Amino acid sequence: MTxxxxxxxxxxxxxxxxxxxxxxxxxxxxxxxxxxxxxPIVRIAVGPKTxxxxxxxxxxxxxxxxxxxxxxxxxxxxxxxxxGKDALPVAEGKPHLxxxxxxxxxxxxxxxxxxxxxxxxxxxxxxxxxxxxxPLDMKTEMQLMAQSVVxxxxxxxxxxxxxxxxxxxxxxxxxxxxxxxxxxxxxxxGRLPTxxxxxxxxxxxxxxxxxxxxxxxxxxxxxxxxxxVSLLLTAQDDTGATxxxxxxxSEVVALLAAGxxxxxxxxxxxxxxxxxxxRLERLLHEEVDSVLAEGPLTAxxxxxxxxxxxxxxxxxxxxxxxxxxTRQTVSDVGLGEFTLxxxxxxxxxxxxxxxxxxxxxxxxxxxxDRWLPERPQPPKGAFIPFGSGKRMCIGDAFAWTETIVITxxxxxxxxxxxxxxxxxxxxxxxxxxASLRMVPELRQHTVAGKAR
Ligand code: HEM
Numbered sequence: 300m301t302x303x304x305x306x307x308x309x310x311x312x313x314x315x316x317x318x319x320x321x322x323x324x325x326x327x328x329x330x331x332x333x334x335x336x337x338x339p340i341v342r343i344a345v346g347p348k349t350x351x352x353x354x355x356x357x358x359x360x361x362x363x364x365x366x367x368x369x370x371x372x373x374x375x376x377x378x379x380x381x382x383g384k385d386a387l388p389v390a391e392g393k394p395h396l397x398x399x400x401x402x403x404x405x406x407x408x409x410x411x412x413x414x415x416x417x418x419x420x421x422x423x424x425x426x427x428x429x430x431x432x433x434p435l436d437m438k439t440e441m442q443l444m445a446q447s448v449v450x451x452x453x454x455x456x457x458x459x460x461x462x463x464x465x466x467x468x469x470x471x472x473x474x475x476x477x478x479x480x481x482x483x484x485x486x487x488x489g490r491l492p493t494x495x496x497x498x499x500x501x502x503x504x505x506x507x508x509x510x511x512x513x514x515x516x517x518x519x520x521x522x523x524x525x526x527x528v529s530l531l532l533t534a535q536d537d538t539g540a541t542x543x544x545x546x547x548x549s550e551v552v553a554l555l556a557a558g559x560x561x562x563x564x565x566x567x568x569x570x571x572x573x574x575x576x577x578r579l580e581r582l583l584h585e586e587v588d589s590v591l592a593e594g595p596l597t598a599x600x601x602x603x604x605x606x607x608x609x610x611x612x613x614x615x616x617x618x619x620x621x622x623x624x625t626r627q628t629v630s631d632v633g634l635g636e637f638t639l640x641x642x643x644x645x646x647x648x649x650x651x652x653x654x655x656x657x658x659x660x661x662x663x664x665x666x667x668d669r670w671l672p673e674r675p676q677p678p679k680g681a682f683i684p685f686g687s688g689k690r691m692c693i694g695d696a697f698a699w700t701e702t703i704v705i706t707x708x709x710x711x712x713x714x715x716x717x718x719x720x721x722x723x724x725x726x727x728x729x730x731x732x733a734s735l736r737m738v739p740e741l742r743q744h745t746v747a748g749k750a751r
Contacts, residue, residue, distance in 0.1 A: 335631070374627065565702055568617075
């Protein structure tokens with residue numbers, strides 16, 4: 300650890316009492332990008348508290364890797380304990396490591412390849428069910444698909460639309476509440492019996508009851524399933540101990556929450572970008588048509604969708620779903636030339652980092668070709684949509700594959716046309732379009748002729 304001697308400077312524009320609350324409430328995404336320009340580490344004031352924002356890619360990398368043990372996950376994840384206090388995204392220290400080791404096999408690359416069929420089967424009914432000409436709310440539509448994919452890999456479910464909607468709504472409510480609580484200056488406000496808090500508790504109960512039933516069913520008929528829940532039921536730690544039902548329940552709920560909205564918003568942004576880039580859309584159609592002409596999507600065929608992969612990568616860069624990730628220092632921590640006192644709330648923003656003109660030329664341009672292998676790649680630590688180090692997203696390979704599969708299946712059948720109006724990004728739990736409606740138009744002359 301390099302011990303610095305200065306407390307990071309305060310960002311300009313702080314008002315008495317409320318600090319930077321106004322720009323934070325008015326437009327968080329614009330604010331966090333402006334804060335990036337103030338220096339490698341700065342502090343912002345949120346009511347009576349100050350929060351340290353780490354902007355430099357090198358220091359973010361250090362914080363997440365070599366200095367990771369000096370930080371806990373911090374305020375946002377604290378509130379997500381709503382999902383269960385030991386679930387992977389919120390566990391700390393040794394319990395986290397134990398869980399991570401037990402869960403990792405379910406997310407190994409080979410395992411993910413095995414999920415491609417399941418992913419295809421769960422997406423096809425959605426893609427086939429659209430009415431040409433009827434506008435779609437893209438975020439909801441993509442969320443239904445992404446959630447269906449995660450649920451099928453987790454517990455072999457093939458949800459009918461209504462139960463999927465209920466679960467989706469519950470996950471959404473719980474997430475929104477967590478974010479609101481994280482941004483509250485006084486944490487006791489989050490426990491008041493307000494309508495919002497009651498709704499969040501009810502949503503949590505709905506979610507947990509549904510998942511508990513699924514686990515019971517797997518225990519009763521273990522041979523009938525081959526999915527992530529089956530793997531978790533048999534996973535063992537170094538001592539041979541297995542996970543109890545309530546531990547599996549917490550993990551499943553957390554995976555459902557962590558894996559649905561994130562992927563969904565990437566897909567929504569991707570189709571938004573395609574809707575205004577006919578050249579990129581045409582290239583996608585050509586690639587998808589030529590690969591699917593050989594047969595249904597398989598893990599091997601996914602690897603050949605290279606333009607599709609670059610579209611996904613560029614969407615993860617420009618529209619990084621995570622705009623705010625939190626940490627807290629466990630002791631006084633030296634980071635760069637600064638000292639962060641014990642208990643400091645720290646945040647970093649993949650969204651702001653990915654739009655840094657010092658790291659990406661013309662950063663606001665959606666340009667998948669910047670990921671062509673012959674082009675210079677961004678420096679180490681500059682592209683971190685999934686984080687880095689020991690807390691890096693366990694579902695990154697899953698998310699890449701799922702996003703490519705859904706993009707290809709949609710593109711094999713439909714074009715999504717934009718509707719009039721501006722599409723405005725909003726930073727909540729994820730960076731999502733405030734409203735994005737697009738009109739599906741059946742493609743003519745597709746090789747598939749039908750969704751594959
Ligand atoms: C595009 C989609 C996704 C994005 C952008 C994303 C992003 C992230 C990020 C940034 C983190 C790290 C947070 C931190 O450092 O504090 C994370 C953690 C996590 N993600 Fe994802 N994620 C995505 C999809 C998924 C999927 C599909 C799953 C599972 C099915 C998943 C499960 C998790 C879990 C369990 C963690 C916690 C890991 C740990 O702390 O050990 N995510 N994700």
